[in-house]
Amino acid sequence: MVEVANAIRFLLNGEEITLTDVAPDLTLLDWLRLDRRLRGSKEGCAEGDCGACTVLVGRVMSDEIIYDAVTACIRFVGSLHGTHVVTIEHLRGENGNLHPVQQAMVDHHGSQCGFCTPGFVMSLYGLWMRDPQPSRRAIEKALQGNLCRCTGYAPIIRAGQAISTYGQPQGDPLWAERIAVRETLLRLNDGKRVEIGEGERKIFIPASLDDFAALYEQYPEARIVAGSTDVGLWVTKFMRRIGPVIFIGHLQELRRIAENASEVRFYAGVSYSEALPIIENSFPELAPLWNRFAGEQIRNMGTLGGNIANGSPIGDTPPPFIALGAKLSLRRGEHRREIKLEDYFLAYGKQDRQPGEFVESVTVPLLPQGELFATYKISKRREEDISALCGAFRLFVNDAGTVGMARIAFGGMAATPKRAKAVEAALVGKPWTMDTVEAALPAFAEDYQPITDMRASADYRLLAAQNLLKRFFLESQGEQVQVKREVA
Amino acid sequence: MNKRVDPINLAVLHTRTRHDSGPKHVTGTAEYIDDMAEPAGTMHAYLGLSTRAHAEILAMDFSAVRGAPGVIGVLTADDIPGENDVSPSHKHDEPIFAEGRVQFWGQPIFAVVAETRDAARRAAQLAKIEYRDLDWLPDVRAAQQAGGKLVTEPLKLERGDVAAGLASAPRRAKGAITIGGQDHFYLEGQIAYAVPGEDEDVTVYASTQHPSEVQLMVAQVLGIRHNAVTITLRRMGGGFGGKETQGNLFAAVAAIAAKKWNRACKIRPDRDDDMQATGKRHDFVVDYDVGYDETGKILAVDAVYGARGGFSSDLTGPVTDRALFHCDNAYWYPAVRARSEPLYTNTVSNTAFRGFGGPQGIMACERWIEDIAYALGKDPLDIRKANFYGVHENNVTPYHQTVGDNIVHRIVDELEASSDYQARRDAIIAFNRTSRVLKKGISLTPVKFGISFTATWYNQAGALVHVYKDGSIHLNHGGTEMGQGLNIKVAQVVADAFGVNLDTVKIMPTSTGKVPNTSATAASSGSDLNGMAAWDACEQIKSRLIAHAAQLYQSDEADCHWVQGGLQVGREFVAFAELVASAYLNRIQLSAAGFYKTPKIHWDRATGKGHPFYYFAYGASVSEVTIDTLTGEYTVDRVDILHDVGKSLNPAIDQGQIEGGFVQGMGWLTTEELVWDAKGQLRTHAPSTYKIPLASDVPPVFNVQIAEWSVNPEPTIGRSKAVGEPPFMLAISVVEALGMAVASVAEYRVAPQLDTPVTPERVLMGVERMKEARG
Known part of the structure; x- marks a missing residue:
């Protein structure tokens, strides 16, 4: 039996906080402004996009504390167990001067x-x-x-x-006090499972990954919340009641990244920020995408597992991961199964995930030597914008100059992230030339019938998708065809 | 009043003084309305909004709302003691709560008042409204096709014989440009907070640019007199015109609830509701017919400015007027006819936004300049220069005001040289010849912007200055601080007037109880008007102090001179605090109400003639861009700006207005797209879907220069010029540069004719048009 505690404990600026009665949907920003009357952090949008509520949240990572900028408006208080919340009010310089x-x-x-x-x-x-x-x-x-x-x-x-x-x-005071703060945080989070409230107000903070698996099997109706970059909006925008909730963002075992010679396994709780060094090293073609999606706060909060598990047709990780042949590991209790990532997305809002089952990890094969690979994100604003479309292209051209293998996947072009199988078929076996590319373009309309919405028209989506194949070809020939913002 | 202003010393004025609230901003201690300590028992109101674009309301059932936890009550039109109207144009066409029918998706129908904001917001979802849908008008073209019902009287400007000019012109540019709207996206949303007082009294803390109008509206909806209502604010978290009239409704709802239950009441919509329920910059469709000759000289302009007014008049009349006032930008038209169509549509009522129609007028004007240039195969800059207003001739505007202060030639010549425009343009044309996918463009566009409210009576201001016995100073003026640095500029004026340090002057919150009958802080006029009014108050106190000093030291008033720190009386120096203390003991009044009204201006709207602007502000910018012809994605690579602020009151603040105005203008013209769906609901109503510029959208090279040689020829405060709006339009060079890059696909033979905002999609579709034209 796991030991159970009945309080969420964390450090707010210099003060130890113990909360025994917390709604699962109470946001950090509301708590700061309404309960604590700390009104330096502002609400500008309540959806994590404007950053007026930015605070730092420190967590113990092995020997040190990592402070992440996060948006307090969509961070739940229940997710703060064992952390150090630093708000604008805590920023201080020497002798009362400005920092x-x-x-x-x-x-x-x-x-x-x-x-x-x-x-x-x-x-x-x-x-x-x-x-x-x-x-x-x-x-x-x-x-x-x-x-x-x-x-x-x-x-x-x-x-x-x-x-x-x-x-x-x-x-800086935060630097000077880091050793003492680390000790405090380790004391506040003593490794027990935390349970608070009843029914819809129930909060679980599992003690370990196994504890989480057991809890979720027992309470399949519970809502899993990791980074809350999506679920946060269900609360602030749609006023949905999300309890009971299992918070998993604190689970170190879910933040692991395991590499070997042929693949990288990202556990589901890895944030985009945590993944970046591995992406830059092992999947350098994805680094530009990584640096363009969301803002720093959301990259610090949002998780790879969440980006996949929620099944959004416009998530940016599924297209490249599908193109690379990623596999998803799903777990229910002690039972695990592995499926191809592309098979996980069944229809809009419908994924191959059973009650009590969760995404434990995604395993992404490294790009085999000699293959071509690129991912292109198209959005109205270049950075911190949701994709109008996002296309991933992977190709093998054999010694004879013909396409031996093609895997192409898009987001934003259908109700789910989806492969372009007709386009792939139109390329395979053909010489890798602009003529082949041109001949393959009509196949896009077989694969995709995109919609018109506030991000782009259907016509634009289809044309841009086709042109991205041309871009991929031209880049494979060494031509510089993307706009590049050059700053010091 | 209106005396010549040559400050007695220059210790603070014209220096790069920091924003007075800077240290409070960075520590989070600057107080916005939502940060104020609420009295016990404060209630929270939340609006219930229409989910139809145009419909009859058949029934409203609030039983579930009233039964929800924490709910105190529901307010509908029936609960308004006075008039159900907050129309700033006084056309009585803008109900607080819809009655009988709704006229746009997002229109307030009722408000829930509850113990907490969360309770009110949740309860508002529980109302059951039954509708019967009616036909509705989404936009300008639909409204025109349906007969063109107007929300207010149109304006016509006419000069010269347009018909003859067009008929005799060797060449014509005919077409239409669609210019998108823009959400203000002030970071602090709309908010008001009302505290009831005794009798009929109520105090409302409102995030507004126009406290006196909020006062009027609150009085009107409560059915009481203005003297029972006090409107107060310390600062706004951004305004940009979005809080000129759009705060009225929120203040009114808070005040109604506060008086009804005799408890304080706060109202703050969520960002999505704010964006759906409040007005925006007008989108326009401008139809034009321009005659010109082979050299590119314009002979006649005939244009109709259709604007999406929304469901009510609001400020659509004055906004469309200002579009017409800027149909010329910096160019002389031998003959011109410009007509406005302020159209009724079933969308939120559009409103003031930085530039107030001027940007749309200038955007359209630069479109036909561009059309002419591409038709003649010339650099658009040559066409611009060929058509600039003259200095001594060819200098009468379409509204018959003579441009007497024209410095556009010098601004443009200096910028052309400093930005190395010609060499860069040549290099870009060479680049485009060899680059298959990436194309570049460069453009230089000028701005001339008229300064003054075109509602002549608005050009007045008051201030109230107190000097206390210890020599400290209280500054009240009628302007409002929304971040633009108005307070620090006026404080600089006062500090210099008395020769004291800036920290002697305490800037007070704006209050209708201190300065009455104020104008909106708008039309870039804040420091022009309030700086002068404060100066006038200081001069009154100073003259009393001089009279006192002359008597005290038995000297002549003529021998008294203000110097830094106090008064020189003959050979004696009296420190300011000492002089004030002595004046108090001698019963000298140490408080004064100052006043200012802008001279020279007059305007007859019926005839379209007059002198509506006191002076003009000028500027120019050069933008360079790169586009990707496969996707339409682009980068703005370099921007150079030279802008005229007269003799700057505060170059640091003015530079901030120029940089900020440019980037905000660039957002309007590039990524900020308002999209309504087929049912009339705005789908871009939060930052996740509505994309204002980011730090990474700032051009990597961004050279911003103030034209330091410029001095306002009119005796404005410190000979400065208004700066809030004019730089906004500098961003038009980004559109024209994108246009050049697009046009390169067809060898610059076809005008690019990009509508705005120029999203990547519009660039790609423009490229496709060029490919077709190229064949």
């Missing part, structure tokens, strides 16, 4: 109306602690999840580049 991040923002005129500013300060703070002298590109990336409507960002970027002239992370 270096704050002083840089003031001196560079980085605020106008000021409403988004606490969120920008927190995002820049998170960046400066891990990268004190960031490049402009690093600043832009750290700020992808922060919207400002007044300044045009230019002064904020200038402030970001200047922070280290005001102080170094080693002088």
Whole structure:
């Protein structure tokens, strides 16, 4: 029997918090603003897109604490067990002066109306602690999840580049106190399962991956919440009651990444941010995609398992993973089964997942030597936007110059992420030439009948998808055909 | 009043002074309305919105709403003690709660008042409304085809013989441009918070650019007089025009509830409801017929400006007027006829937004400049230069005002040189010749923007300055702070007027109880008007202090001079605090109400003639882009700006307005797309679907220069010029640069004619059109 505790415990700024009565859908932002009356964090959108509510959440990772910028508006209080929540109110400089991040923002005129500013300060703070002298590109990336409507960002970027002239992370209180904070967090999370509330208000925080599997088998009606980047909106936008909830974001076993010579296994709780170094190393063709989807806060929260498990037709990981031949490991209690990722998506909103069963990991084969592979994301705004379409192309051209194998998959073109089997068939066995590409284009209309919505028209989706095959061909010939934003 | 302003010292004015709230912004201690401590018993209201574009309301059942946990009550039109109307044009066409029928998807029908916001919001979902659908008009073209019902009187500007000009023109540019709307996306959404007082009194904390109008509306809906209503705000979290009239409804609902239950009441919609229920920038369809000659000189312009007004008049009249006032941008038309069509549609009532119709007018104008250039095979910049207003001739606008301060030639020449425009354009044309997929474009576009409210009576302002016995100063003015730095600019004026340090001047929240009958903080006029009014108040106090000092030291008033820190009286120096203390003991009044009204302006809308603008602000920008002709994706690679703010009151603040205005304008013209579905529901109603620019959309090279040589020829405060709106339109060069890149596909022989916003989809479809034209 697992031991059960009945309180969620975490550190808020400098104060230990113990909560024994928490609604599973209580957001961190509402709790901060309404219960704690800490009103520096603002609500701009309540869907994790504007960043005005950005706070840092620290968690123990082996010997250290990792502080992630997250959007408090869609982070649930129930997911905070054993963490250190740092809000704008905790940011302090020496002798009561402004913190270096704050002083840089003031001196560079980085605020106008000021409403988004606490969120920008927190995002820049998170960046400066891990990268004190960031490049402009690093600043832009750290700020992808922060919207400002007044300044045009230019002064904020200038402030970001200047922070280290005001102080170094080693002088920061959070850095100085990290050892003591780590000990506190380890004490607050003593490894027991936490259970709070009853019925719809029930919260489970499993003690381990096995405990989670057992719990979910026992309570298949429960809602699994990992990063809450999707479920958070069910609450803030649709006012759905989500309880009972099993929070799993804290499970280290689900955040593992296992590599061998032929494949990489990502456990379902790995965040996009955690996956990035492996992606850059093992799937470099996916790095540009990784750096463009969502904002930093969402990449810190959202998980690979969530992106797949929710079955969205516009999730960005399924197309490339399908093209690479990924396999999904599903688990119910102690029973595991493995399926091809492409077989998981049955229809819109319908996946091959049984009650009590969850996505435990996704295993992605490395690209075999000599194969061509690329993934292209098309969106109205270049960064932090949901794809209008996202296409992944994988091809093997044999020594004779003919296409030996083709795997193409798209998101945004059908009700599920889907392979372009007619296009593949039109390519295989043909010489890899522009003529072959041109001849294969009509097959797109066999594979896909996309819809018109606020992101793009059906005509555009189809034409752009066809043209992406041309891009793939041209790039395979060494031609530079993508626009590239060049910053220092 | 209106005396010449030459500040007595320049310690603070014209310097790069930081925003007064900067330290509070960065620490999260700057207080917005939702951050204020609420009194015990504060209620929360939430709106129930229409789910039909146009329908009769057959029945409303609120039983489930009233029975929901925490609900205190429901407000409908029947609960409004006064008039069910918040129409800022006083046409009484904008109900708070729909009565009998709904006219757009998202129209408020009722409000739930509950103990918590969450309870109110959940309960609002439980109402059962029965509708009978009616025919509805989604947009400009549909409204025109249905006969063109207008929400307000149209305007016509006419000068010269247009028919003859067109008939005799060797060449014609005829077409239409569709210009998309824009959501304000202020980061702080609409919010109001009402606290009831004794008798009929109510105080409303409202996030508004126009406190006096909110005061009027609250009085009107409660059926009480203005003197019972006080509107107060410290700051807004962004406005951009979206809080000029759109806050009225929220303040009214909070006030009704507060008086009905005698408890404080707050109302704050979720972002999705905010975006669906409040107005936006008008989208336009401009039909044009332009005659020109072989050199590209325009001979006559005939254009009709159809605007999606929405279901009510709101500010659609003045917005479409301002579009017409900018149908010329910086160009002289020998003959011109411009007509507005402020059209009724079953969509949210469109409203003020930075530029106020001016951007749409200028966008359309630059379209036909571009048409002419491509038809003649010339650089569009040459066409622009050929048509600029002259300095001494060819300088009468379509509204018959003479352009007397034209500096567009110098601005454009300097920018053309500093941005290395010609060499870069040559290099781009060479690049496009060899690059198969990627194409580049470059464009230089100018801006001339008229400054003053075209509603002449709006061009007035008040201020109230108190000097306390210890020498500290209280500054109240009628303007509102939405981030633009108005407060710091006016504080700089006051500090310089008295020769004191900036920290001596405390900037107070805006309140209708301090300064009455104010105009909206809008039309870029904030510092022009309020800076002058504050200056006037200071001058009154100063003249009393001088009279006192002259008497005290038995000196002549003529021998008294303000210097930094105090008053020089002959050979004696009196520190400011000392002088004030002595004046108090001698019963000198240390408080003054200042006033200002803009001189010279007049406007007769019926004849379309007058002098509506006190002066013009100028600017120009060069944008360079790269497009991908396979997908339509693009990057804005470099932008150079030279902009005129007169003699800047605060170059740091002004630079922020230029940079921020440009990026916001670029958003309007590129990624910010408003999409309604077939049922009339706005589908882009949150940042997940409505895409404003990001930090990574800022051009990698972004050179912003203020034209430091410029001085306002009119005696404005410190000889500065308004800066809020004009830079917004600098972003039009991005559209034209994208157009050039698209046009390169057909060797620049066909005008690209991109509608806005120029999304990647529009670029790709433009490329496809070029491929067809190329054959």
